[in-house]
Amino acid sequence: MTLTPDSLFSLANTVALLGWALLVVAPRWVITRRVVLSGALPLVLAAAYAALLGAHYLGPRATEGGFSTLAEVALLFKSPWGLLTGWVHYLCFDMAVGIWESHDARRRGLPHLLLVPCLVLTFLFGPLGLLLYALVRRFYGMSE
Numbered sequence: 001m002t003l004t005p006d007s008l009f010s011l012a013n014t015v016a017l018l019g020w021a022l023l024v025v026a027p028r029w030v031i032t033r034r035v036v037l038s039g040a041l042p043l044v045l046a047a048a049y050a051a052l053l054g055a056h057y058l059g060p061r062a063t064e065g066g067f068s069t070l071a072e073v074a075l076l077f078k079s080p081w082g083l084l085t086g087w088v089h090y091l092c093f094d095m096a097v098g099i100w101e102s103h104d105a106r107r108r109g110l111p112h113l114l115l116v117p118c119l120v121l122t123f124l125f126g127p128l129g130l131l132l133y134a135l136v137r138r139f140y141g142m143s144e
Contacts, residue, residue, distance in 0.1 A: 008084055009087065012048060012087065012088050015044065015045070016041075019041040020119065020123045023036055023037075023099070023119055024116055024119050024120065027112055036099065037102060037103065039096070039099060042092050042099065045088055045092035048088050049085060049089055052084060052085040052088060055081070056081060056082060056085060061079060065078075094129075097122055097126070098119050098129070101119060101130070101133045102115065102119070105137075110136070110137065110140055114140065115133070117132060
């Protein structure tokens, strides 16, 4: 099997989707606790990100792009490998936020049904899910 940006994109998406499905559908299952809630899955994505980033900076395009200007960032994402690296970054951090939301919700006694929309939004739109969770967390239990 040849590793291409497309094949690794599909693999990373599948891994992340399975993790999110477990967080939403089976939050208390032992596999969810050991694979997702332990943080192992984001660490796998972080390792993939490190490998992709390392390959970029050790490769022939190491001097292309950067983080100082928007044009430099756009140049990084012109390459399918650079775009994949950025995508894995999103997958890793969004899942880490979803795991934090899950742990925090459990600690606060927040019903899982209130957490589910936050997790779905975090999976799809990252910061919007975090914002919703902050609002739910802020107002849950205020009427008691």
